[in-house]
Amino acid sequence: MIGVLLVNLGTPDAPDTSSVRRYLREFLMDGRVIDIPYIFRSLLVNGIIAPFRAPKSAKVYQQLWEHRGSPLKFYGEDNVHDLQKKLGDQYAVRLAMRYQNPSMESVMHEMQLLNLKKLIIIPLFPQYASATTGSVFEKVMDLMKSWQVMPELKIVNYFYNHPGIAKYFAEKAENYRKKHSFDHYVFSYHGVPERHIKKGDITKQTCSFGTCCDKITDKNHLCYRAQCFETSRLIAKEMGLKPEEYTTAFQSRLGRDPWLQPYTDETIKKLTKEGKKNVLAFSPAFVADCLETTIEVGEEYKELFEENGGQHWQLVESLNNSKEWVEILKLLVEN
Incomplete structure (x- = not known):
């Protein structure tokens, strides 16, 4: 199997x-996410960020939550169900979260008991970044180091350039373009500190x-910034856009250190x-709509755009549980 x-x-x-605080502590204590010495990271996360940010973030998650729970999780569950049907009984498809549940520890233990011939791991991040895909790599290696029997291991480190990605976003965009005329397009990616990019420049x-x-x-x-700009170019090419018709920007910065620029909020003000x-607007760094897409890009940036004189701001939905996304996953597994 x-x-x-x-x-x-x-x-x-x-x-x-309490749940959000627990999530933030596990997430932000990862040394690949906040790459400062452990003692300072612990003081920052446990003494400042988690206690003060959790109540505010919980209110935002309440806006996002649906009857099935968190979209990030239930879209992933849908992906597992649909991909399992496509691949057949010779495969065992599972979902895990790098932080919280279902935990990588529990799901990897389940995989170990299946006595697999091969294990294919797909971190659900289109572009490679140390804080996302790199962290999954590290966790996999840590969990498997005690395994006495090792299956053949394959890890997908990025898939932003899979032709199905650009085609999906272009087709979804076309649905909106048929109904409305747009004078600019914004591709907004989750930001990372510039020092992360510098450290990755071997x-x-x-x-x-x-x-x-x-x-x-x-x-x-393998540069996250380069892959983000290339993602924009690939989608823009599929849509037939000229370079001056779109902007690549970065959202969700935290702290005073410089993060990848241009910042999306400042880009919005410039455009108006x-x-x-x-x-x-597009969020091609995410495969499922979540707090950073639905709330930040879809609502907060829409409000900012309108406050500064803009009239119509529309977010293109993520891959979510679409049949196109499941087909891309199937091809990633088979290839």
């Missing part, structure tokens, strides 16, 4: 303060936060000053 493990970032068990000479990401090369092919009134 072949195991297929889909791994997403994680979500609180419930939209209440050459120590490539990264300049400028034209170095204008195309994918042998030197930057330029007279842009109708914008179609």
